[in-house]
Amino acid sequence: MGRPFGRVTASSIAALLASKRSELILVLRVTVASALAFVADRLVGLSQGTWAVITAIIVMQASLGGSVKAAMDRMAGTLVGAIWGAAISLLVPHHGDLETGIAIVVAVAPTALFAALSPSFRVAPITALIVLVPSGGTALSPLAYAFDRVGEILLGIIAGVGVALFVLPARAQNLMLLSAARIAELNADLLAALITALMEGQGRPDVASIHARIRASLKQMDAAVDEAARERKTHLSDHVDPEPVARTLYRVRHDLVIIGRASATELPLAVKPALEDPLLGVRDAAIAMLRGTATALRAATPPPDLAAFDASLAIYVAAMDALRAGGVIRRMESEEVGRIYALRFGFEQLGLDLRDLSERGRELVEKGRPADL
Structure with a gap:
């Protein structure tokens, strides 16, 4: 017989946890994946390691197949956005407000078209904008920043898919x-x-x-x-x-x-x-x-x-x-x-x-x- 705690008993808590087993396993996998991505980023020393953690969280889905799809979509959108954003950053001047506005339009419009045609590229416009207008006052060149961005996403994908595959995997x-x-x-x-x-x-x-x-x-x-x-x-x-x-x-x-x-x-x-x-x-x-x-x-x-x-x-x-x-x-x-x-x-x-x-x-x-x- 469960020990009462107010109107809640230990047995009722155990039954509730058992009924939410899948959800609790997902919580565990998300937590492990984000922690693993953070540790890996610190070891590699990327400039914006939070993106690796964010990617690991996004990639972690309820099933292994869902995680693989999320990883593929994330990588596809990141590659397209990073390449295009770096190209626009190198080819289109964007020192003043007007020039920056024009560069943003040129960077976002084609990648938004990709995203409209396929949901796999939905992060492409965001990535292109981040590469074009990097935050944090980074001193990296546009091309180096694009490579860094792709590396962060790849690190998060590896952490997320790895945890989905080996930590209480759900088929x-x-x-x-x-x-x-x-x-x-x-x-x-x-x-x-x-x-x-x-x-x-x-x-x-x-x-x-x-x-x-x-x-x-x-x-x-x-x-x-x-x-x-x-x-x-x-x-x-x-x-x-x-x-x-x-x-x-x-x-x-x-x-x-x-x-x-x-x-x-x-x-x-x-x-x-x-x-x-x-x-x-x-x-x-x-x-x-x-x-x-x-x-x-x-x-x-x-x-x-x-x-x-x-x-x-x-x-x-x-x-x-x-x-x-x-x-x-x-x-x-x-x-x-x-x-x-x-x-x-x-x-x-x-x-x-x-x-x-x-x-x-x-x-x-x-x-x-x-x-x-």
Whole structure:
């Protein structure tokens, strides 16, 4: 039992720290990288060592693939900006205010164009300006100052990437799978909210917020997929490509959009007695499948099979076929008929995509991946 401290206990603090493990590891890596960059700068003796520390902090991302991308972008922008800034400093006089203003425009405009065309060069205009108008009253020539600037950035990149690689490294694929697990859980929450509204007809106040959280998680997943691909291209990882899992989760989201549109209003009274229990069975089986998949993605275990979902879907389809054979559906308004068949189509497509999601997850387990989440 935790020792109380006001309203906070030691056990609650430990639980909070455990839930923020990834964030705390990132804090540690950023701190180590900045300290290492500072020590390295003091040993090398560069003129503006703070830039090495700043670069190490910028380079340090949540995953190794993210750190590599940040390092490449930082280096590309620095090289372009330093070369152009040094050239303008040597070729364009800038002793007075007017001349300096003209030189700044000439230095910044082309590098800003590079930055507009590619985010990789977003630091190029800043670097060009720093080289053109150095701070601190440095006595170095423009060319020497440019070399010094590149050296500072390179030192920070080495410190940042080195720490990302060797100090509690986080692989992008694992971050991607955590996001995928979160999306699967949110999809389960969304399906529960949709079918509740379909049965009760009391509106869907929670649906918009769930959709917003799904969109945010999808963005995180997409970024992690890109970073995982970069890790494989640079031979920093031999993980299985997680992109098929991400692609399937997008299809599951599309299926839920179809189901959401079909369940915007309460189930027609003519079919509700016959379809209510089968629909609740399909809902429960799909939710169990989604939550089980989320658990499997986190634990690197095989996802659950679809036997329960398939059985519940078969019962639901049989109930609809019985309504059609009995003439109930023919007596309904065309709009209502369209909705209930769209709902059936959505669940059938969801079943196909859940099966694909299970197979893609099983591939990850069978081909193996380090369980270092």
